[in-house]
Amino acid sequence: xxxxxxxxxxxxxxxxxxxxxxxxxxxxxxxxxxxxxxxxxxxxxxxxxxxxxxxxxxxxxxxxxxxxxxxxxxxxxxxxxxxxxxxxxxxxxxxxxxxxxxx
Numbered sequence: 001x002x003x004x005x006x007x008x009x010x011x012x013x014x015x016x017x018x019x020x021x022x023x024x025x026x027x028x029x030x031x032x033x034x035x036x037x038x039x040x041x042x043x044x045x046x047x048x049x050x051x052x053x054x055x056x057x058x059x060x061x062x063x064x065x066x067x068x069x070x071x072x073x074x075x076x077x078x079x080x081x082x083x084x085x086x087x088x089x090x091x092x093x094x095x096x097x098x099x100x101x102x103x
Contacts, residue, residue: 001038001100002068006061008094016058019090020044030083036070037063059091 010019023042031040041062045055065071074080087094 002065003099003101004061004063004065005097005099006063006094007057007059007097008061008091009058010090011092014090016044019059022086022090026083027087030080031063034071034074034080036065036067036072036074038066039064 010016028040028042031037039062043060043062045058045060047053048055075084
């Protein structure tokens with residue numbers, strides 16, 4: 001299984017409430033329905049474990065993918081490309097990391 005981790009901050013001028021409303025009503029429900037996707041979470045950073053309130057990223061997305069070919073085909077649809085375009089209106093330079101468990 002592949003885990004896609006997305007790290008990002010909001011673009012200047014974008015409110016957390018606007019982004020989170022869009023994520024809850026559009027992004028999360030649509031990504032969870034994608035073929036090849038087994039789970040999707042959007043996490044808001046609250047600080048660092050050492051007590052610092054300053055995290056390098058405001059948000060983390062975790063996408064569990066059990067079939068990458070199906071997932072890639074699903075994200076290529078017009079609907080998902082539109083949602084990806086909307087995401088780029090909120091997120092500043094998101095980093096997409098492909099990962100897998102070492103166990």
